[in-house]
Amino acid sequence: MFWADKLLEGRTGEEWINDAWTPSGIVHMGGLKGPVIHDVLFKILKKKNRKVNYTFGFDDMDAIDGLPEHLEKTHGKYMGIPICNAPSPDGKGSFGDYYGNMMRDLFDRLDIDADIYLASDYYKKGVYNKAIEFVLNNADGVRKVYANMYKKEIRQLADWYPLQIVCPHCGKVGTTEVTNWDGKEVSFICKPDKVKWAKGCEFTGKISPYDGKATMPFKVEWAAKWWTFGVTIEAAGKDHASAGGTYDVARKICKDVFGKEPPLALPYEFFLYDGRKMSSSKGLGLTGEELLEVLPPQLIRFLMIKTPPNQAIEFNPNQTDVIPKLYDDYQKAAQSNEDYLRRSYIFSQINTDLKPPKLRFNILTQWVQMPNMEDQIKKENLEEWTNYVKVWLKKYASDEVKFEIKEKIPEDVAKLGVKQKEFLGKVSRELEKEWGAEEFQRQLYEWAKEINLSSNEAFQALYISIIGKDHGPKAAWLILENKNLVKKRFEEIASA
Numbered sequence: 001m002f003w004a005d006k007l008l009e010g011r012t013g014e015e016w017i018n019d020a021w022t023p024s025g026i027v028h029m030g031g032l033k034g035p036v037i038h039d040v041l042f043k044i045l046k047k048k049n050r051k052v053n054y055t056f057g058f059d060d061m062d063a064i065d066g067l068p069e070h071l072e073k074t075h076g077k078y079m080g081i082p083i084c085n086a087p088s089p090d091g092k093g094s095f096g097d098y099y100g101n102m103m104r105d106l107f108d109r110l111d112i113d114a115d116i117y118l119a120s121d122y123y124k125k126g127v128y129n130k131a132i133e134f135v136l137n138n139a140d141g142v143r144k145v146y147a148n149m150y151k152k153e154i155r156q157l158a159d160w161y162p163l164q165i166v167c168p169h170c171g172k173v174g175t176t177e178v179t180n181w182d183g184k185e186v187s188f189i190c191k192p193d194k195v196k197w198a199k200g201c202e203f204t205g206k207i208s209p210y211d212g213k214a215t216m217p218f219k220v221e222w223a224a225k226w227w228t229f230g231v232t233i234e235a236a237g238k239d240h241a242s243a244g245g246t247y248d249v250a251r252k253i254c255k256d257v258f259g260k261e262p263p264l265a266l267p268y269e270f271f272l273y274d275g276r277k278m279s280s281s282k283g284l285g286l287t288g289e290e291l292l293e294v295l296p297p298q299l300i301r302f303l304m305i306k307t308p309p310n311q312a313i314e315f316n317p318n319q320t321d322v323i324p325k326l327y328d329d330y331q332k333a334a335q336s337n338e339d340y341l342r343r344s345y346i347f348s349q350i351n352t353d354l355k356p357p358k359l360r361f362n363i364l365t366q367w368v369q370m371p372n373m374e375d376q377i378k379k380e381n382l383e384e385w386t387n388y389v390k391v392w393l394k395k396y397a398s399d400e401v402k403f404e405i406k407e408k409i410p411e412d413v414a415k416l417g418v419k420q421k422e423f424l425g426k427v428s429r430e431l432e433k434e435w436g437a438e439e440f441q442r443q444l445y446e447w448a449k450e451i452n453l454s455s456n457e458a459f460q461a462l463y464i465s466i467i468g469k470d471h472g473p474k475a476a477w478l479i480l481e482n483k484n485l486v487k488k489r490f491e492e493i494a495s496a
Helices: 003-008 029-047 069-078 095-109 119-124 129-137 139-149 218-229 246-256 288-294 297-305 322-335 339-346 361-368 374-379 383-395 411-415 418-430 437-450 455-467 475-481 483-495
Strands: 015-021 052-058 115-118 176-181 186-190 204-207 233-237 264-268 271-273
Touching: 003 029, 015 029, 015 218, 029 052, 029 095, 029 233, 029 264, 029 271, 029 288, 029 297, 052 095, 052 119, 052 218, 095 115, 095 288, 115 119, 129 139, 129 218, 139 246, 218 246, 246 264, 288 297, 288 383, 297 322, 297 339, 322 339, 322 361, 361 374, 361 383, 361 475, 374 383, 411 455, 418 437, 418 455, 418 483, 437 455, 437 475, 455 475, 455 483, 475 483
Parallel strands: 015 052, 015 233, 052 115, 233 264
Antiparallel strands: 176 186, 186 204
């Protein structure tokens, strides 16, 4: 049974699926796994005519606590300020808008049907006011969860409140600390040494915590969202879902403080790059945009859902067989009657007429490297697929799979032996006839045997004469697709 069907089996009633992301940097491909997983669950429930919501939050009230190197000079002064209040790197809108728009574009292209909301909007509109009041009134309960989960003495947390004020003096949120709650207003201080990455202004004051003037800590806010919206399903990546991690803490707060059963637990594994977790800061892996250059949206969805969420996915596009195998697996899934593969294929689809290619990936790579194949590619409706193949060849493919038909006879032909030239002459003469590719391939071996030439030497002669390399794509196909050029060239080499 397909993993998503199994997960939803036996569930009844209204479902609310939620997910969130902090718009503080370029979207890494690993950041798309959660949204796609949730989207599959949403689409299955919709197909069953179940009442279901899928919301996705941009956590733009979070403080800026780190910057890409190229923004350190221009945006260093905004460290500690909410993402929504810092200017965009391109001067249009906010810092959060800049990166959030990248995610919106990826959602559109991957056909992810989530209703996107901004945390800053919900805070400012008072959506979280009730939750803020609740956690302040029940701060002791939150403290107990933290103490138990992090093995701290409760007295160490006695003066801590689960809220951070946006300082009205310097605008920072990452440096403030609430010191008291009187039921209407909180007292706070903007501390100069609270964090290493931002310096508070030392302002102290008293303020209402509502309508966008404050934000809850991540773990508390997570539980508050579940309570506020009635979330029933929210997955979490392994970094959050490890034992005692943020997911566990949020679930404990949800149950013990808010008194609500937490959502269905669904931890999911990382994308790995040569066995290591993908990381944009460490240059491991691809961004979402880079991934869409080499894979159509359907294959990206297929990549993310064909494997159960609790299994890691190794994906290094520079490895020779990774992308070719993905394409071929997608083709097989499209034709399969096996339930798991069929469902993986169905929920990989987006709103497009692009059908799976009829040819295997290795054949497509050969076609795009051959001259005069444009008409055949168009006839087979393969233009869009071959565009992705061209990107793969240019950016990721090894030299082993790259070739070009040489316009002139390659210099290495001079190294061919007498029998190899005799073999080329035989092939040239046989090209007077009409051949099918499979039959011609078999005959190449037979003709080599007839003159006591090893198949290795025979095929080296073929490839060197056509592409200047001692190896290449399927020889019969290469020869027959360039029949006139090859016939003339082999004849010339054989008679030299």
